[in-house]
Amino acid sequence: MxxxxxxxxxxxxxxxxxxxxxxxxxxxxxxxxxxxxxxxxxxxxxxxxxxxxxxxxxxxxxxxxxxxxxxxxxxxxxxxxxxxxxxxxxxxxxxxxxxxxxxxxxxxxxxxxxxxxxxxxxxxxxxxxxxxxxxxxxxxxxxxxxxxxxxxxxxxxxxxxxxxxxxxxxxxxxxxxxxxxxxxxxxxxxxxxxxxxxxxxxxxxxxxxxxxxxxxxxxxxxxxxxxxxxxxxxxxxxxxxxxxxxxxxxxxxxxxxxxxxxxxxxxxxxxxxxxxxxxxxxxxxxxxxxxxxxxxxxxxxxxxxxxxxxxxxxxxxxxxxxxxxxxxxxxxxxxIIWPDAVAPYKVALINLRVDDEACAAAADGLYAQLTAAGVEVLYDDRDERGGAKFATADLIGLPWQLVVGPKGIKAGVVELKRRGGEREEVSIEAATARLSA
Amino acid sequence: MxxxxxxxxxxxxxxxxxxxxxxxxxxxxxxxxxxxxxxxxxxxxxxxxxxxxxxxxxxxxxxxxxxxxxxxxxxxxxxxxxxxxxxxxxxxxxxxxxxxxxxxxxxxxxxxxxxxxxxxxxxxxxxxxxxxxxxxxxxxxxxxxxxxxxxxxxxxxxxxxxxxxxxxxxxxxxxxxxxxxxxxxxxxxxxxxxxxxxxxxxxxxxxxxxxxxxxxxxxxxxxxxxxxxxxxxxxxxxxxxxxxxxxxxxxxxxxxxxxxxxxxxxxxxxxxxxxxxxxxxxxxxxxxxxxxxxxxxxxxxxxxxxxxxxxxxxxxxxxxxxxxxxxxxxxxxxxIIWPDAVAPYKVALINLRVDDEACAAAADGLYAQLTAAGVEVLYDDRDERGGAKFATADLIGLPWQLVVGPKGIKAGVVELKRRGGEREEVSIEAATARLSA
Missing domain, CATH: 3.30.930.10 (Bira Bifunctional Protein; Domain 2)
Structure with missing residues (x-):
């Protein structure tokens, strides 16, 4: 969604x-x-x-x-x-x-x-x-x-x-x-x-x-x-x-x-x-x-x-x-920190820069790919500051946050974080594989 | 069920x-x-x-x-x-x-x-x-x-x-x-x-x-x-x-x-x-x-x-x-004749002789196999006459009736019938394949 x-x-x-x-x-x-x-x-x-x-x-x-x-x-x-x-x-x-x-x-x-x-x-x-x-x-x-x-x-x-x-x-x-x-x-x-x-x-x-x-x-x-x-x-x-x-x-x-x-x-x-x-x-x-x-x-x-x-x-x-x-x-x-079994969506996909073409393309692609794999994704594609998006993701408590930003995309990486855990830089492929498992 | x-x-x-x-x-x-x-x-x-x-x-x-x-x-x-x-x-x-x-x-x-x-x-x-x-x-x-x-x-x-x-x-x-x-x-x-x-x-x-x-x-x-x-x-x-x-x-x-x-x-x-x-x-x-x-x-x-x-x-x-x-x-x-999309179950599986070992084994096997294939089956395993079972199956209107009887089982066949249509003798394998399709 x-x-x-x-x-x-x-x-x-x-x-x-x-x-x-x-x-x-x-x-x-x-x-x-x-x-x-x-x-x-x-x-x-x-x-x-x-x-x-x-x-x-x-x-x-x-x-x-x-x-x-x-x-x-x-x-x-x-x-x-x-x-x-x-x-x-x-x-x-x-x-x-x-x-x-x-x-x-x-x-x-x-x-x-x-x-x-x-x-x-x-x-x-x-x-x-x-x-x-x-x-x-x-x-x-x-x-x-x-x-x-x-x-x-x-x-x-x-x-x-x-x-x-x-x-x-x-x-x-x-x-x-x-x-x-x-x-x-x-x-x-x-x-x-x-x-x-x-x-x-x-x-x-x-x-x-x-x-x-x-x-x-x-x-x-x-x-x-x-x-x-x-x-x-x-x-x-x-x-x-x-x-x-x-x-x-x-x-x-x-x-x-x-x-x-x-x-x-x-x-x-x-x-x-x-x-x-x-x-x-x-x-x-x-x-x-x-x-x-x-x-x-x-x-x-x-x-x-x-x-x-x-x-x-x-x-x-x-x-x-x-x-x-x-x-x-x-x-x-x-x-909130939802247990996996009752989480409303599994992943909060956050695009930090909706006005950046490379970010939008990468985030759209991740959204399409994860959704096709049956993963429930809430895709934050709003024109908002990153801080507000992180705050919303933490508040609604989805188990995973997947963050797409301009610097990372240039290097071919995204950030993956378990709610309440540490951020980790991973390749787009690795992120998709981890979340689809 | x-x-x-x-x-x-x-x-x-x-x-x-x-x-x-x-x-x-x-x-x-x-x-x-x-x-x-x-x-x-x-x-x-x-x-x-x-x-x-x-x-x-x-x-x-x-x-x-x-x-x-x-x-x-x-x-x-x-x-x-x-x-x-x-x-x-x-x-x-x-x-x-x-x-x-x-x-x-x-x-x-x-x-x-x-x-x-x-x-x-x-x-x-x-x-x-x-x-x-x-x-x-x-x-x-x-x-x-x-x-x-x-x-x-x-x-x-x-x-x-x-x-x-x-x-x-x-x-x-x-x-x-x-x-x-x-x-x-x-x-x-x-x-x-x-x-x-x-x-x-x-x-x-x-x-x-x-x-x-x-x-x-x-x-x-x-x-x-x-x-x-x-x-x-x-x-x-x-x-x-x-x-x-x-x-x-x-x-x-x-x-x-x-x-x-x-x-x-x-x-x-x-x-x-x-x-x-x-x-x-x-x-x-x-x-x-x-x-x-x-x-x-x-x-x-x-x-x-x-x-x-x-x-x-x-x-x-x-x-x-x-x-x-x-x-x-x-x-x-x-x-009732349920359209497929809203039928409560797809198949009425009818065992005509629950006291016959070969029939029971065949019907149990079909039930297990179809259920495993994701087919919704209502299995009439009650100790009732065939006539009562057919009447119930027609009344509740499931799209398919699959009938296991002693004569057929000896010959390796079962009867398959579309609700309101004609009965047809088919092999157990063919019945399973047709209903799982």
Whole structure:
């Protein structure tokens, strides 16, 4: 993409109302604009990152055997009355009356609707296990939305719902999502720690929150220092229920809990290894048995012909929130430092002198060649000073900067720099080869 | 995808409340389920087609130089009061009061918000032309939602907004979208006729609706019979404003108008060539000058330093509605016939005897080989009778059926059939080669 034709409204000043660094940088880097309290428009650069995060989430859900569907944002209140949550959910639910005076709502989560859709297409235990997910906008009418996309009102969420015949199956479905979450966050360069957590308005008796440690986090968290290392999940076969369970039990032997789930005995045992920090919740998994299937009157025919209410879990990831968490974890004084997997473009190609024919020809050539090789390039072809171009490139945080200047071009070289690293003079050919690899 | 692990709840009976064939087939083929009046859940098969349609729309918008952004669904009423549309829009707008008693709404279109976002990132005429688009869920509280996704309340729409300095530029932006629309619909196998149309609540003085002819359409349309042939747009250079204008003027020399825009003089001139039909609107383009930029106080610095209100157009495509229109245009007694470009999978691989080892081995092998070659295969590995499998394959309408049976496998052959065409016996190698091509 040529920057001269793009829509990238960067800001020089840090907006006064943005308290945390991710919010500041997303505004400054022209990724989002607030359109109402806790509600954001996604500008082209922000949307590209959002889609990359979304695709990683999707790939790991698919890999875990979940099947993608899409529910409407606006739901009838009827279903929620059936489960008893219409009254229980409180003022965070955005309630709506339509033109025919029917009670509707903007979905804050979707246990009820998934349960009904599941029933509509499932008659027998033979069709279990089943795990359906969606990536869809949700709305929660937070009393004090803040910190940009970290606590917005309209946000993009992945929510999955598993249905199993018995507890062993449901536990395996839970574990599958557990490991899928570890893989999902790791692919984005995040170290997320699963912590015993409260179940809140979803209900149930088993839940983990996946927490990214950050001083700006809203949650107080407590954990064994072993959690500060990452865990390699690549060798785990998620189809092997026993091995998966042992791996996860092994992980969970090290204490980790949110504020609401602290356990004094376990903390005493952890002793000096106990650490305290702030964290950002990026995902949560729940097991709640037949809470919703019973309430909604949902059943399948069991092996002995008797109707059984399937056991459920639900599994959320805050897709738009993840962008804030990634920036909180990966930035410096000059701007964002995108992990490769979620960078909006791989390369910032900077032409320092658009009025110099040799520079323009070289930069145009590099742009054409890299683009043809499938490399995502943002080409700064604007008539601006070099200083402004470098500042923009640092701010938006693309992994590579490729700089074309008049002196270098005469010598047949360009400058290649990893964001945050050192500049290096290389031949045009070497630069192309390195970036296309 | 193995059908045994998929979620494809097909219906044998035609649901009584579905009046048009596309609605009936989308329900029967397990693509959608109604969750409230005019509101649908997208099941896996429906979602796949929706994403394919969406991607074609996106590619043609990108090719036309439009830049993708994403606006929130929930907007503040303030902006709409500024443009005067908050009262004018009427009961189709879903109005919402949030917990702090602020007036909000679910966006039915987004001229106001795009105008504000444009201003936020644009200061000078040098940054024009600019065209921003989104593909996002909209809500219009139709008094009588019907015909499934053809007239739903929550629907997926592509909406683009162009900003130009002068009329010549704005006209070129309009023409660019005009040709992009012709290309978009043609890629989906649709023959959509652009017709002079009323501007409705968007306003302005120039508008075309793109109409697919169908007996189930809600609009009465009138056109010169020349429009019944398609038009080749492949050679048009959309960057050449003059050539593009001449091409479109040439097209529009043949009369075509919706009911509200009939022109008795032009119809008299068309004479015997005048045809009347019903049609489904799949897109609409508008030019409305400075209606919104003036109302919202938006301007850029002009070439002479004086502030100018940019001239705008807006351009909608009913992405979810297109699925209904495609099915209306392409089905038979047995079910849907998907055009290749939007088919959810390319091949229905049918194993007629899952209990036969040779059949299972051959079908598994074909599935592995085709999938590895990047072919999208839906593999019917269920323990069902052949008749049921054929009926499902015809109903869901994948372009190819590849049938593995015990007799054929002994002879080293499988049956290959184009949906709606004849069966043909071919070797396994030939089948793989044909489908991978």
């Amino acid at each position: 040529r920057l001269s034709r793009y829509f990238l409204p960067v800001l020089k000043e840090t907006p006064g109302d943005a308290q945390v660094v991710s919010h500041q940088l997303m505004l400054r880097a022209g990724m989002i604009r607030q359109t109402a309290a806790g509600i954001y428009a996604w500008l082209p650069m922000g949307l590209r990152v959002l889609r990359k995060i979304e695709n990683i989430v999707r790939e790991e859900q698919d890999r875990a055997g979940a099947i993608e569907v899409l529910m409407p944002t606006i739901q009838s209140a009827e279903l929620w009355k059936q489960s008893g949550r219409y009254e229980a959910y409180g003022p965070e639910m955005l309630r709506i009356i339509d033109r025919h005076d029917r009670e509707m709502l903007f979905s804050p989560t979707a246990e009820e609707l998934f349960t009904v859709i599941f029933q509509n297409g499932t008659k027998s235990y033979r069709e279990l296990p089943r795990n359906l997910y969606q990536i869809q906008w949700k709305f929660r009418d937070e009393v004090r939305p803040r910190f940009g996309v970290l606590r917005g009102r309209e946000f993009l969420m992945k929510d999955a719902y598993s249905f199993d015949l018995d507890f062993a199956g449901a536990r395996h479905s839970y574990n599958r999502m557990f490991i899928a979450y570890m893989r999902t966050f790791a692919r984005m360069g995040l170290h997320a720690i699963p912590m015993r957590a409260d179940t809140g308005p979803i209900g149930g008796d088993l839940s983990h929150e996946f927490i990214v440690l950050a001083p700006t986090g809203e949650s107080d968290v407590f954990y064994h220092r072993n959690w500060e290392q990452g865990h390699d999940t690549s060798a785990i076969d998620a189809d092997d229920a026993g091995a998966l369970e042992r791996f996860i039990d092994g992980l969970n032997a090290d204490y980790a809990a949110t504020d609401e789930k602290r356990d004094p005995a376990a903390e005493a045992e952890t002793g000096d290894a106990l650490k305290q920090s702030k964290g950002i919740e990026v995902g949560q998994v729940f097991y709640f048995g037949d809470k919703y299937t019973r309430a909604m009157g949902v059943s399948v025919q069991g092996p002995d012909g008797v109707a059984v209410a399937p056991l459920m879990g639900s599994y959320g990831i805050g897709v738009s929130r993840l962008m804030g968490a990634i920036i909180e974890a990966s930035h410096d004084e000059a701007g | 193995r059908l045994s692990r998929y979620f494809l709840p097909v219906l044998k009976e035609t649901p009584g409340d579905a009046q048009v064939v596309s609605h009936q087939l989308m329900l029967r083929a397990g693509m959608i389920r109604q969750t409230a009046a005019g509101i649908y859940a997208w099941l896996p098969m429906g979602l796949r087609v929706l994403r394919k349609i969406e991607n074609i729309v996106r590619e043609e918008q990108d090719r036309a130089g439009a830049i993708e952004v994403l606006m929130p669904t929930i907007q503040s009423a303030e902006l709409w009061k500024q443009s005067g549309r908050y009262e004018a829009y009427g009961p189709e707008m879903l109005r919402i009061i949030d917990r702090h008693d602020r007036e909000m709404l679910f966006s039915p279109t987004a001229e106001e918000l795009f105008t504000v976002i444009f201003q936020n990132g644009t200061k000078s005429y040098r940054e024009l032309p600019r065209n921003l688009y989104q593909i996002q869920w909209k809500f219009r509280d139709e008094v009588r939602p019907r015909f499934g996704v053809l007239r739903g309340r929550e629907f997926l729409m592509k909406d683009a907004y162009s900003f130009d300095l002068d009329f010549a530029g704005a006209r070129h932006s309009y023409n660019r979208m005009f040709i992009a629309y012709m290309r978009t619909f043609a890629r989906m196998g649709l023959h959509a006729i652009p017709m002079r149309a009323d501007t409705g609540p968007i306003g302005g003085d120039l508008s075309h609706e793109f109409i697919v002819l169908a007996p189930t359409g809600e609009s009465d349309v009138f056109y010169h019979r020349n429009w019944e042939q398609g038009h080749d747009t492949s050679a048009i250079d959309a960057d050449d404003a003059g050539a593009l204008e001449r091409f479109i003027d040439g097209l529009n020399a043949d009369y075509a108008a919706t009911d509200e825009k009939r022109d008795p003089a032009a119809e008299a001139e068309t004479g015997d060539a005048l045809k009347q039909s019903k049609g489904i609107e799949v897109g609409q383009v508008f030019y409305f000058g400075d209606k919104y930029t003036r109302a919202m106080g938006v301007s850029v610095q002009g070439p002479d330093g004086v502030a100018v209100a940019p001239l705008m157009g807006s351009y909608g495509i009913g992405v979810s509605r297109l699925m209904g229109a495609i099915i209306e245009a392409s089905h038979d007694e047995a079910g």
